[in-house]
Each structure stands twice: as C-alpha cells, then as structure tokens.
Amino acid sequence: MEFGDDLYARWFSRLELTRASGGEALLMAPTKFMKLWIEAHYLQGLRACLAAEFSEIDSVSIIVSENHAPRSHLEAPTGGSAAAGD
Amino acid sequence: MSALDREDLSDVCRQIYKTAENDFVLPPLLRDANALGQGPKHTYFGLTKNDCVRFIVELDEAYLNRSSFPLSRLPLKFRCELCDLDFKETPVQLSQSESRELIRAFFLGVKTPINAELNPLTRGIKFSIQLSSSFFVEFAELPAENHKLAPEAICRWVSGSLYEKSQEFFGGAQDGMAVWTARTTQELFGEPKPLPDTYWPHExxxxxxxxxxxxxxxxxxxxxxxxxxxxxxxxxRPAAPISVIERPSRLHAAFAAMLVAMAGASCLPLVAQTPPAVAPMKTAESVPAPKKEAPVSIARLDIETPPTQVSRPEPLPELAPAAAPISSPMPECVSPALSGDVQQLEAAKPSGATTVKPKPQAHKTVRAKTAPRPTQPQQANPLVAVGRAAGKAVSTVVTNLQQLPNQLSAMMRPHRDQSF
Known part of the structure; x- marks a missing residue:
C-alpha cells in the first residue's frame, strides 16, 4: 500500500518515529485527534508500509505528544496527556 | 453608542485574551456554590485609560434546566460593563459591537479543548467541546465514510458545527467561523496560538x-x-504624480537659454532640426520662410517655455521696431564676427526684399535672426557655402564662449538686472 504525497503531507508529515524495537514502531502525533484519525483510517496501511521497509516490525502504536495543547509562543509548554496505541 | 474608543477596546481584548488562556470557559460546576446563589462564572477585568471593563461569563442555568441534550446552543451568558475604578458608580453596559468584540477575544483566548472520540457503533468520530473541567457539550459526529476529508475540510466542518451552537454570540457568520476555525486548527491539529497583537495590533x-x-x-x-x-x-506606496522633473527642467531651460543669449544668434540655427550639423545657416537662408512665426528657440524645442528674457516673442518684420529694445540682451551678446556675417547676408538679398531701414549692426543682427526673408539666390557651389558658413559658425561660438565670463559678470551687476 502506498500513500500519495498529498495524503502524506496532510496526515503523516507531522508524525515522529519515536522508537522502533522489539517488533514495534512507536509514532508520536501532535494531537489526540490526529492520533485518532490515523488510527481509524490509516493504521493498517501504515503498518504495511513500515513492514515493507523494516521486516522486523509487525505492529504500530501511536502516542500523543506531550505539548499538544495549543499554547502561545511566549509560554513554555506544560504537561499534557499521553495515550497508548493499539 | 460606544463607551470605549478603539484603542481601549483593543487593549481590553488583549487583556482578556491573555487572562483567559489558562481557564476553561466556565469554572468547576459546584452544586454548593449554586445553592449559595452564586452561579458559576468567570469575571475578568480589563483596564482602560480611565475606567475598567468588567467581563463576566457564566452558565445559563435557565436554558440548561429546560433543555434536553444534546443542547442546541452553548449554555453561556455574557455581561460586559464599563465601571469606574472604585466601583462606586453604576456600571454602563457596553454596546453590542463592543460586547461582541470582547466575546470574540474571550473565545479566541480561553481554553476550549475540542475532544474527538470514536463512536464504536457507527465508526464515526464524535466531537465535543469542554466548557469546564467536568462539563462537555457534544456538538457533532463526523460519519465514518468521510475518512478521505482533508484537514482543512474537517476544520471547516467542525467550525461550522460549533458556530451553529454559538452564533448568537457573534456579529455574523464570518466572525464566528473565523474564531472557531482558529480554535479548531489549534485544538485538532496542534497549530500554535498567536499572540494577542496578531488580532489586536497596538495603535x-x-x-x-x-x-x-x-x-x-x-x-x-x-x-x-x-x-x-x-x-x-x-x-x-503607489507612485505619486510627483512633478519633480519640472524644477530641474526649468532650471536647465533657463540656463540653456542664457547660454544661447550669450553665444549669440548664430547658436540658434545650430540646434535646428534639419539638417542638424552645419546646414542651419544654410537653412535659414534657403527656406522661403512663408510663415510669420518667430523661429523656435532651443528651450521651446527641447523642454518647455524658457524664462521671459529668452522666450520673448519676437516681432514680425513689418511690425518690428526700427531699433531693438534696450532691454534685449542680444546687442550686448552679438560678436563682431556674427554681425559681419549677417551683413553679408543682408547684402546678398535682392533689393526691395525688405523695407527695413539700415540699422546699426546689432539691430540688424536681431532682425536677421527673427525676420523671415525671401529665398537667397543660389550659390555657384553649395558645398563651398556650407563649409564657409560652418567655419564661421564655429568661430563665432568659440569667440562667444571666450566672452562668456565677462558677459556673466556684466549680467550680475545691479544696474543690468532690469534688462532680464
């Protein structure tokens, strides 16, 4: 399965690969909504793509960035929530 | 009627925007506080130059109690008042436009998490807005078949749903959609919240x-x-029609005209249009000159009307006075060589071609320059005449240029000022 450039720019360009070990890839999304949307619509395809590149990966998890809450530029980020992936 | 000027209103908006940033829309909904007659509300103060604005947001309990879920609008009430700094006088209600501007600032700044949750039954995504630490208002569910929507389309869809539930707080759909689109992109896609000066720039x-x-x-x-x-x-800025070119042009024209006057009448034909180099003297002689117009000066040809002492209309032959006015600069400028040259031309004319009486040399020079004259008889060899005329013209120019310093100093003398 392949994702086009447009789809990648919309949804996956802001994902960060946090860890890839033990057969699992851990991705970090900027907001809870993006995590939920990717999990609902693109998780299977994402797993297939990663497995094609890295044969040892067989599962993908998405967490939410700690500083996902919108803050003004002057204020340091504080706290946040994290959610485990599937 | 407006109670605040624009600067004060913007200042209060910035204050509310910043102060509400760490608050939910409503404080925690405590049953005890409600029993004491103190409804859950937030109060913000914004200082102006002379007064302060009190901005209150509270739960609309009446609407909440008689409505069933899901709510058709956000159960909020706003009060915007202008108070004196001692709170002794009766507060003045701000106008509707001022209140809406403050409400806009509040919604842009306040903490309003937009939560998304997967509906396990429909596979759609339910959206809710969090108004307090424990109070969520569901406002929309995005069907599962819209999974190909772009983030921008999702923002528009969510913003529209939020505006439907809060449109009474905004001046129009444009304002409301702008507010909720900004908040949706921040909450759903992690866009940073702009500084207050972005919305309300300083004066x-x-x-x-x-x-x-x-x-x-x-x-x-x-x-x-x-x-x-x-x-x-x-x-x-767009290019303004600045007439900068006029001043240097006018100066240039005056200076050029002065040089022409200094150099004498022979300089005028040198810049005539056809032919350009040597022929002007020949042209002046050979052209039948049927017109009664005075010859065009350099300044007229090149730039614009020169100063009066140069562009003075020159009289026609039959109307020309016997003697040139004393104020004319030409007699002082004419060189002996030029005068002699003109005398030759006058002598070559057929008799009776002009009725002008014999005049002093300088006066004849003026008339030779200005007056149209009949066609000269053909020379035996035109090239010889042309060469002779060119040589004389060049020598005249050189001579006049050598005299230029003396003439300029003479012009600067006080008793000569009247002639210019």
Missing part, C-alpha cells in the same frame, strides 16, 4: 496600516530613516 502598528491604505497627500514625503516598518510602508 502605532494600526496607524501604520492605515497610512498604508490611505491616499497620499504629500507630494514629497520625507524619507523615513527611523523605522523599518515605515520604510516598508513608504516603499509600498
């Missing part, structure tokens, strides 16, 4: 923006060197 910046859009009045605005923003603004 100098606003004035700069106004200058940028205003029509230009000053013809020659001073060049600003103190602020980069102003330089940018000046640079972006």
């Amino acid at each position: 100098p910046l606003r004035a700069a923006v106004a200058i940028e859009a205003a029509p230009i009045i000053a013809v020659n605005p001073p060049v600003p060197t103190f602020a980069a923003t102003d330089c940018r603004i000046i640079a972006q």
Whole structure:
C-alpha cells in the first residue's frame, strides 16, 4: 500500500518515529485527534508500509505528544496527556 | 453608542485574551456554590485609560434546566460593563459591537479543548467541546465514510458545527467561523496560538496600516530613516504624480537659454532640426520662410517655455521696431564676427526684399535672426557655402564662449538686472 504525497503531507508529515524495537514502531502525533484519525483510517496501511521497509516490525502504536495543547509562543509548554496505541 | 474608543477596546481584548488562556470557559460546576446563589462564572477585568471593563461569563442555568441534550446552543451568558475604578458608580453596559468584540477575544483566548472520540457503533468520530473541567457539550459526529476529508475540510466542518451552537454570540457568520476555525486548527491539529497583537495590533502598528491604505497627500514625503516598518510602508506606496522633473527642467531651460543669449544668434540655427550639423545657416537662408512665426528657440524645442528674457516673442518684420529694445540682451551678446556675417547676408538679398531701414549692426543682427526673408539666390557651389558658413559658425561660438565670463559678470551687476 502506498500513500500519495498529498495524503502524506496532510496526515503523516507531522508524525515522529519515536522508537522502533522489539517488533514495534512507536509514532508520536501532535494531537489526540490526529492520533485518532490515523488510527481509524490509516493504521493498517501504515503498518504495511513500515513492514515493507523494516521486516522486523509487525505492529504500530501511536502516542500523543506531550505539548499538544495549543499554547502561545511566549509560554513554555506544560504537561499534557499521553495515550497508548493499539 | 460606544463607551470605549478603539484603542481601549483593543487593549481590553488583549487583556482578556491573555487572562483567559489558562481557564476553561466556565469554572468547576459546584452544586454548593449554586445553592449559595452564586452561579458559576468567570469575571475578568480589563483596564482602560480611565475606567475598567468588567467581563463576566457564566452558565445559563435557565436554558440548561429546560433543555434536553444534546443542547442546541452553548449554555453561556455574557455581561460586559464599563465601571469606574472604585466601583462606586453604576456600571454602563457596553454596546453590542463592543460586547461582541470582547466575546470574540474571550473565545479566541480561553481554553476550549475540542475532544474527538470514536463512536464504536457507527465508526464515526464524535466531537465535543469542554466548557469546564467536568462539563462537555457534544456538538457533532463526523460519519465514518468521510475518512478521505482533508484537514482543512474537517476544520471547516467542525467550525461550522460549533458556530451553529454559538452564533448568537457573534456579529455574523464570518466572525464566528473565523474564531472557531482558529480554535479548531489549534485544538485538532496542534497549530500554535498567536499572540494577542496578531488580532489586536497596538495603535502605532494600526496607524501604520492605515497610512498604508490611505491616499497620499504629500507630494514629497520625507524619507523615513527611523523605522523599518515605515520604510516598508513608504516603499509600498503607489507612485505619486510627483512633478519633480519640472524644477530641474526649468532650471536647465533657463540656463540653456542664457547660454544661447550669450553665444549669440548664430547658436540658434545650430540646434535646428534639419539638417542638424552645419546646414542651419544654410537653412535659414534657403527656406522661403512663408510663415510669420518667430523661429523656435532651443528651450521651446527641447523642454518647455524658457524664462521671459529668452522666450520673448519676437516681432514680425513689418511690425518690428526700427531699433531693438534696450532691454534685449542680444546687442550686448552679438560678436563682431556674427554681425559681419549677417551683413553679408543682408547684402546678398535682392533689393526691395525688405523695407527695413539700415540699422546699426546689432539691430540688424536681431532682425536677421527673427525676420523671415525671401529665398537667397543660389550659390555657384553649395558645398563651398556650407563649409564657409560652418567655419564661421564655429568661430563665432568659440569667440562667444571666450566672452562668456565677462558677459556673466556684466549680467550680475545691479544696474543690468532690469534688462532680464
């Protein structure tokens, strides 16, 4: 399965690969909504793509960035929530 | 009627925007506080130059109690009052437009998490807005078949749903959609929240923006060197019809005309249009000159009307006075060589061609320059005549240029000023 450039720019360009070990890839999304949307619509395809590149990966998890809450530029980020992936 | 000027209103908006940033829309909904007759509300104060604005947001309990879920609008009430600093006088209600501007600032700044949750039954995504630490209002569910929507389309869809539930707080759909689109992109896609000056710029910046859009009045605005923003603004102005070229042109014309007057009448044909180099003397002689117009001077040809002492209309032959006016600069400027040259031309004319009486040399020179004359008889060899005329013209110019310093000093003497 392949994702086009447009789809990648919309949804996956802001994902960060946090860890890839033990057969699992851990991705970090900027907001809870993006995590939920990717999990609902693109998780299977994402797993297939990663497995094609890295044969040892067989599962993908998405967490939410700690500083996902919108803050003004002057204020340091504080706290946040994290959610485990599937 | 407005109770606040624009600067004060923007200042209060910035304060509310910043102060509400760490609050939910409503405080925790405590049953005990409600029993004490103190409804859950947030109160914000914004200082103006002379007064303060009290901005209150509270739960609309009446609507909440008689409505069933899901709510058709956000159960909120706002009060916007202008108070004196001692709170002794009766507060003045702000106008509707002022109140809406403050509400807009509040919604842009306050903490309003938009939560998304997967509906396990429909596989759609339910959206809710969090108004307090424990109070969520569901407002929409995005069907599962819309999974190909772009983030921008999702933002529009969510913003529209939020505006439907809060449209009474905004002045129009444009304002409301702008507010909720900004909040949706921040909450759903992690866009940073802008600084308050982005929405309500300070007065100098606003004035700069106004200058940028205003029509230009000053013809020659001073060049600003103190602020980069102003330089940018000046640079972006459309080109004004500044008549800068007139002054140097006029000066140039006057100077050129003065040089012409100094150099004598022979310089005029040298810049005639056809032929350009040597022929002017020949042209003046050979052209039948049926017109009664005076010859065109350099300044008229090149730039514009020169000063009066040069562009003075020259009289026609039959109307010309016997003697040139004393104020004319020409007699003093004519060189002996030029006068002699003109005498030759006069002598070559057929008798009776002109009724002008014999005049002194200088006067004849003036008439030779100005008056049309009949066609000269053909020379035996035109090239020889042309060469002779060219040599004389060049020598005349050289001679006149050598006399230029003396003539200029003579012009500067006080008793000569009247002639110019």
